[in-house]
Amino acid sequence: MKAHDNSLKYFSLGTIWLWLIVFALLPFALVTLASFASHDDTHLLTTPATLLNYFQLNNAIYLKIFKQSFYIASTCTVICLLLGYPFAYTIARMQSRYKSLLMLLIIIPFWTSSLIRTYSMITMLKPKGIINSILLWTGIIDKPLPLLFSDTSVMIGLVYNLLPFMVLPLLTNIERLDNRLIDAARDLGANRFTTFRRIILPLTMPGILSGSILVFLPAMTIFYIPDLLGGSKSILLGNLIQNQFLIAQNWPLGSAISVVFTLILAVMLLVYWHSMGNKERDLL
Amino acid sequence: MMRFITVALGLLIITPLFAAENIVNVYTWSGVIPDSAIRQFETETGIKVNFSTYDSNEVMYAKLKADKNPSYDVIEPSSYYIDRMRRQDMLAKFNKAELPNFKNINTSFLNQSYDPKSEYSIPFIWGITGIFVNKEYRDPASFQRWADLWNKKYADQIMLLDDSREVFSMALRTLGYSVNDENPEHIKQAYLKLKELLPNIKIFNSAPISILVDEDANVGMVWNGDVFRAKKENPHVDFIFPKDGFVVWVDNFAIPKNAPHAANAHKFLNFMMRADVAKAVAIDNSFPTANLAAQKLLPADVRDSKTVYPSPDVMRRGEFQTDISDDALSLYEKYWERLKMGG
């Protein structure tokens, strides 16, 4: 490419790099620094530098919180994938004039506060809420089920909030699927299952992976869903970090947890990139 | 795109104008000041109130600590946090000359150990942490003590406040210790005691009115004013003053050091202490008021309610919360985290 007018290039590169350095890299460097600081009752962060915050992480409770968050986030991801894949597939392959409307209908709930929608689930799950009322009325149960303030309600809330993040990348991915490949497979005598396993699944793997990442990561850290639907009983990673910053006033420890979590995340992403064959275009 | 940019720039220029007005930034416990009182203050004085709320002292304290630029003008910490913030030089002394209505405050709440000369805090509301029971489902007679909550019969049914100090106070009282105990050994015992309670706990929540009203939980720990309010929509909820002792707390108005609008803060506080205003506020939040002049004006149903204003006999079982050392506090936090993780 011949460079005869580079002002635009330098302007936009300058802007984006400056922005990312000041508001993304610098803050993260500060968190990393803070994770080596100490704290006392008058200072949130102070000297001397210490590794204590990292040693503190190695205790049974934090490991348990991490394991539990990991378990809940993975379960949530699997449920979203099982619910979302056939859904996205059906809509993406649909030949109907309502298709764009159906896709729009997935996005519309986003424009109503997710908190309020989550809160509205409380009204449904209460012992005297609508679900229990219907079940009692039809005689399926004779005592209200303890749906609210349980792991079940946290899971329902997580799936509800995150399912669209699974569906949307899958939709884009499946839409781009080349019909001719599927037809070819069928022509060559593959049955539906084989076609799915050998052709469709591998081709939609990028969508599955990005959907799973977009569900898994927030599921580990969203703090308000366990607060609202779990009765503040189940602490997930997000609650733990939030507590250190806003309740326990232990910024160094909260920073250390964030740093470790981010590192684990980075490792997961590296694995993901590696599995994507390291093609740059696939990053975005 | 040019149009977008123009609009955005236009908006950016307008915004600071909102901020330059005559304002006061008020940050209080949720549910203690009704919007109507704020409106009235704004109409009477022309001062705009930026009103925000918190549901634990810790969150308020952390917000103040984190923001290096002083931004709040009026806060409302519990007494033991007044003590802590005063010692850390985070509070400003009042200019009493600007607070003529200070005379309305009940003198029995003044000059307490957390603020010996009442220079930094104005008692606003007080209350009692006790037990609530729904009479439809449970016999109040079987919940006369905190210790009764430990009964194995109540698996997954009990609500506790989402407040480490309150929950530990309960356990300390059942063990016969003071709610202000700092002895690590005693705190540990309290933790072990609470661990036994875990299977019974259904919810931690500090704003439980709808939980009481809708019978999501029928027994648990609660502040007395909330029960009085819940009764309006569900008459079966009852409040019990535990026989093994209870916490009496006082929440106080204070002005943070270097508050940007200190003069307006004084105006706001003087307004809040006016008898008619304090009366309307007390009726709305249903907590006992520390404003004696207002208490006398209250309608009979509130003034004579044994839930809101218990008899002196009952009050003798109460114990005031005071600040505890940082070591004790971090011990609380450590055990609190463990409890929430299931031991």
Next chain:
Amino acid sequence: MNKLPVTSYLTGIYLFFYIPIIFLIIYSFNNAQYSLIWHGFSMRWYHELFADGDLWVAVLHSLLLGISAATVAMCVGGLTAITMYRYDFFGRRLLSGLIFILILSPDIVMGISLLILFSLLRVPLGFWSLLLAHITFCIPFVVVTVYSRIVSFDEYIFEAAKDLGAKDSVILSRVILPLLWPALLSGWLLSFTLSIDDVMISYFVAGPDFEILPLKIYSMVRLGVKPEINALCTVTFGLTLILVAISQLVLRKKP
């Protein structure tokens, strides 16, 4: 193909998305302050809603913040995507990797790291801290949206323009922008959506002078929502539906 199971499955998922919204609408007419059980029909929360100035100020603040953040993010993100496509430069892979990581970095870590930054730089918490934070988390989404659109273009368009002697700035305004505006618009919309619904990051960087709707809702939600919020969400949901219906009609007539 067997139609009934497919249709009922799709309906089931859509119901899952919409039932909480339907309940929210129903409960905005509930005649009870604290209870979340049906206590009869009432319009009182709508009366309170329209009398509550503070709530509308919060709505206005959120809109202002959303529009400003989305607009700045659209400009910066759009330029970045174009630059990344058009030019080869040192650190290109690093940049794309960084943007990718930003999308995935947990909100809570971003929130606290910005809080530490603002606290150290003594940036007062309020409109500006919120705006900077929101722009930061919106930019990567714009870059991704625009970039995925731009790679589907025919490269030769740009080459042709260049061969005809067009300068970069002319190519940008005459070729790229006209082709790219749908992607820029959807990037803007995505940013706007993210901004007006963000709780986790705003929670840490908000101050008292500038209250925004999601945080107001968050403090209310923990303390028992006043049904007036349900009324507000019903109103905004209704407006959204109307806007969507209009845009559908307009778009359908066009071709």
